[in-house]
Amino acid sequence: xxxxxxxxxxxxxxxxxxxxxxxxxxxxxxxxxxxxxxxxxxxxxxxxxxxxxxxxxxxxxxxxxxxxxxxxxxxxxxxxxxxxxxxxxxxxxxxxxxxxxxxxxx
Numbered sequence: 001x002x003x004x005x006x007x008x009x010x011x012x013x014x015x016x017x018x019x020x021x022x023x024x025x026x027x028x029x030x031x032x033x034x035x036x037x038x039x040x041x042x043x044x045x046x047x048x049x050x051x052x053x054x055x056x057x058x059x060x061x062x063x064x065x066x067x068x069x070x071x072x073x074x075x076x077x078x079x080x081x082x083x084x085x086x087x088x089x090x091x092x093x094x095x096x097x098x099x100x101x102x103x104x105x106x
Contacts, residue, residue, distance in 0.1 A: 001078050010069045018062040025055060 035041035
């Protein structure tokens with residue numbers, strides 16, 4: 001499937017809600033990274049942010065919004081191809097991904 005010329009339409013309110021969540025996460029994680037570099041935050045602080053800000057649920061919702069639009073506008077074959085591409089991602093906790101804290105090559 002040639003994805004470069006395809007367009008997907010989504011309700012503006014849904015796009016704005018997803019962008020708001022993503023912006024909060026990007027800015028907050030950047031600030032947490034700066035605090036970690038300065039020594040004023042640790043892994044517990046990051047974990048607390050993820051739990052308190054309901055990051056997993058909010059990211060799952062964003063994924064769902066996009067998936068609904070794709071499902072409604074693309075063929076089953078196109079959606080299966082996209083699912084296969086997404087399954088090729090790098091996922092924390094899998095054997096094929098080395099945790100930065102255990103990588104001793106640096």
